[in-house]
Amino acid sequence: MGNLGIIFRRELASYFATPLAYIFIVIFLIMNGIFTFDLGGFYLRGQADLLPFFSFHPWLYLFMVPAVAMGLWADERKTGTIELLMTLPIKLSEAVLGKFLAAWGLTGIALFLTFPFWITVNYLGDPDNGVIMAAYLGSWFMAGGFLAIGSCMSASTKNPVIAFILTVSICFLFVVMGSPIVLNAFPQWTPQFIVDAFAAMGFLTHFDSISKGVLDIRDFLFFAIFIFSWLLASAIVIEIKKAN
Amino acid sequence: MIEVDHLTKKFDQVTAISDLSFTVVEGEVLGFLGPNGAGKSTTMKVITGFLFPTEGTVKIDGFDITRSPIEAKSLIGYLPEGAPCYGDMTTREFLYFIARIRGYRGAEIKNRVDRVVKEVALETVFHQSIDTLSKGFKRRVGLAQAIMHDPKVLILDEPTDGLDPNQKHHVRELIKNLAKDKIVIISTHILEEVSAVCTRAIIIDQGKIVADGTPAELESRSRYHQAVSIRLTTSHDLAADLAGCPDVDHVEQDSEDPLRYTILAKDGKPIFSAVSELAQSKHWPVSEFHINKGQLEDVFRTITQGLHREIK
Known part of the structure; x- marks a missing residue:
């Protein structure tokens, strides 16, 4: 096990050492239930798919994922353990990635525990399980995107609450970026490529197609590059800010 | 060997340490002294690779801390100020984590942890979470972490x-x-600690080295070096008797205990025997009589406050 694995394990264990992981998972499951069965009209639609389940994920993640990410680096700076971590013989990239993967792993576990929804829909009908698998994967990647933003925001402050608020704000921006509300707000004379670039950066643009079963590698690539960029930004912010 | 060469660290416009150079060799216990904000912690943070130097280099056994950080950091055990540890972990979990990061695998992890736990006496809190420990125990967990890999530095x-x-x-x-x-290398502002454990002391003030030597050498720079302390049973005019003694500078009377005197030597010359002969021949009513090594505290104050005065 390399340093990356050691840090990953420590971070994941620390989520479960406090009530945070359990609270996160329980609330995530309850909210999913409410959204899917009540608000999403799961039964009324009379269709054997999990579209109502997945379509609420961006909005659920908007508030839940920043809560997981807010302590990633802010707590280290607040308690001074960052000085301990950064003077151990490890690379900064191992620390950034290890922490991110632990948080991503936690959201993965929460997502996995929604399997009763999948069983329900399979019991009631005959859904396309390939589409559901793809949607699960897409949802997890989107959570990774939110987390990467959270990692960077957490690195920029000592205060986890500030990190939370900043993360929610920026995530909101990326969620709505591709939506018609924002795109229609552009004046007529705006060059098309700018509007397109905006639309292409939006989470909804990519997630909608994945959740409908359109498995385009470019959508996954978008999230992968998005995650990488924000983690790189995290590393840079940590280097600059660790002294204060 | 640690080689610190023309080290400068600036935060924006503030220069925390400027042009610091010194070498420390095996077997030395270097005490780092200075008033608060003198740059002690900053120097340590740069040496351990937490902060990058603005200018200059630090080499640990030939490994440059900025160019080969992993190799250099492997040689160092570091207890940061306040001994930060991951509070949500137990002592056991935390030390196992450190042992793994330090590259130990399998049975060696347990051996290492058991050894340091014994060394700093952590057996009683081994399964307690660090957040619940007292300050003393937390500090010891921090020490255990620092000596886990039997570091050279x-x-x-x-x-x-x-x-x-x-x-x-x-x-x-x-x-x-x-x-x-x-x-x-230990930083401290408890001066008795320097005399107790250090073989060498560096005093820094405003980011510069203002004194460097063995604790004894620094003590000898005190105006109390070689001074003789005396306590009398009844009052007696010591100054008149000592007037004929060429190496005696002057006599100070204690403000709280008027029977207690300190006879200061001129330029740190030994005056003990001259004074003791005088005491016998003049029949001083002596109840206590001893020689002063010099006070580190006095040297510290003279050196560091002198600088502040110049600047003001």
Whole structure:
């Protein structure tokens, strides 16, 4: 096990050492239930798919994922353990990635525990399980995107609450970026490529197609590059800010 | 060997340390002294690779801390100021984590952890979460973490700050035992600690080295060096008797105890025998009589406050 694995394990264990992981998972499951069965009209639609389940994920993640990410680096700076971590013989990239993967792993576990929804829909009908698998994967990647933003925001402050608020704000921006509300707000004379670039950066643009079963590698690539960029930004912010 | 070469660290416009150069070799226990904000902690943070120097280099056994950070950091055990540890972990989990990061695998992990736990006496809190530990125990967990890999270089930022006298004594004994073939750098503002454990002391003020020598050498720079302290049973005019003594500078009377006097030597010359002969021949009513080595505290104040005055 390399340093990356050691840090990953420590971070994941620390989520479960406090009530945070359990609270996160329980609330995530309850909210999913409410959204899917009540608000999403799961039964009324009379269709054997999990579209109502997945379509609420961006909005659920908007508030839940920043809560997981807010302590990633802010707590280290607040308690001074960052000085301990950064003077151990490890690379900064191992620390950034290890922490991110632990948080991503936690959201993965929460997502996995929604399997009763999948069983329900399979019991009631005959859904396309390939589409559901793809949607699960897409949802997890989107959570990774939110987390990467959270990692960077957490690195920029000592205060986890500030990190939370900043993360929610920026995530909101990326969620709505591709939506018609924002795109229609552009004046007529705006060059098309700018509007397109905006639309292409939006989470909804990519997630909608994945959740409908359109498995385009470019959508996954978008999230992968998005995650990488924000983690790189995290590393840079940590280097600059660790002294204060 | 640690080579610090023309080290400068600036934060925006503030220069925390400027043009610091010194070398520390195996077997030395270097005490880093200075008033608060003098740059002690900053220097340690740069040496351990937490902060990058603005200018200059630090080499640990030939490894440049900025160019080969992993190799250099592997040689260092570091206790940061306040001994930060992951509070949600138990002592056991935390030390296992450190042992793994330090590259130990399999049975070796347990051996290492058991050894340091014994060394700093953590058996009683082994399964307790670090958040619930007292300050003294937390400090010891931090020390255990720092000595896990039997490092060649041990850097301790205020290792005894906030400990009770017994714990202080214990930590000092530990440092002395560790120091034999290692380099130890400790920062402190407790001056008795320097005399107790250090073989060398560097005083820094405003980011510059203002004194460097063995504790004895620094003490000899005190105006109390070679001074003789006397307590009399009844009052007696010492100054008149001492007028004929060429090496005696002057006599100071204690403000709280008028029967207590300090006879200061001129330029640190030995005056003990001359004064003791005089005391016998003049029949001073002496109840206490001893020689002063010099006070580190006095040297510290003279050196560091002198600088401040110049600047003002």
